[in-house]
Every structure is written in structure tokens, then in C-alpha cells.
Amino acid sequence: MQISVKTGSRTQMIDITAKVREVVAASGVKEGLVHVFSMHTTGAVTINENADPAVESDILSCINKVIPFDDGFRHMEGNSAAHIKVSLFGPSEIIPLEKGKMVLGTWQGIFFCEFDGPRTRRVNVKILPG
Ligand code: ZN
Numbered sequence: 078m079q080i081s082v083k084t085g086s087r088t089q090m091i092d093i094t095a096k097v098r099e100v101v102a103a104s105g106v107k108e109g110l111v112h113v114f115s116m117h118t119t120g121a122v123t124i125n126e127n128a129d130p131a132v133e134s135d136i137l138s139c140i141n142k143v144i145p146f147d148d149g150f151r152h153m154e155g156n157s158a159a160h161i162k163v164s165l166f167g168p169s170e171i172i173p174l175e176k177g178k179m180v181l182g183t184w185q186g187i188f189f190c191e192f193d194g195p196r197t198r199r200v201n202v203k204i205l206p207g
Pocket of ligand 1 (some may be wrong): 155
């Protein structure tokens, strides 16, 4: 099952936890693993705090400093910074599923990380019963 994520800026973290929960609920699966996978080379998936939005802006401002948009990169498309960020963050996360609910900590949320937006993105959610 794929979910669509519309991003609004060049770099952005969007909380997709509720959308993933909908897919899990619709599946009817109660026990197993939930695999959340970004189908892009310039957008990642990560799990982090979703209580204070300042965490998202701090993560983005730090990663944009560590990996500047322009640093003499050779890739003609001009978005090497985004490719590097995705390789650091990774394209996917796996969340345990117990009694029909994803096992997430109190402050944990699932984020799609836009690194070359704005765009409309696709995230694949696969539920592995077990
Ligand atoms: Zn590229």
C-alpha cells in the first residue's frame, strides 16, 4: 500500500504517523512488523520526536549546515546534497506491530524527510504478519 505525501518546501519533515496507522488499521493485521519505505533518492524516512516542532527545524537546520546545498558537487541535476542526506538518514524504518498497534515510544513519530522539494512523494507501507 502506498501513501502520498505532498511537501511544501526544499527541506521539510512531515509527520506521517497517522497515515501509516490508517494503513495498519485497514490491513487487519495485529502482530508483525510495519515497513515504511521512501520510494525516492532525495527523500528519506526517519523516526524522531513529534511533540515539539522545534526538533524538526533543529534537525533540518543542522543537516543543512553539515551538508550544504552547494559544495562543488559534480552531479548535473544539482541535488547531490539531497542524495547525501538520504543516504545518511536511510530510506526506511521498521516498526513492531503488537495487538494491532505500532509499538512507538511516547515521543516517537514517523517522518517523511523531504530534501529536494517541494514535490509529491510516495511512501510504501508493507505489513509483515508474524
Ligand atoms: Zn539527482
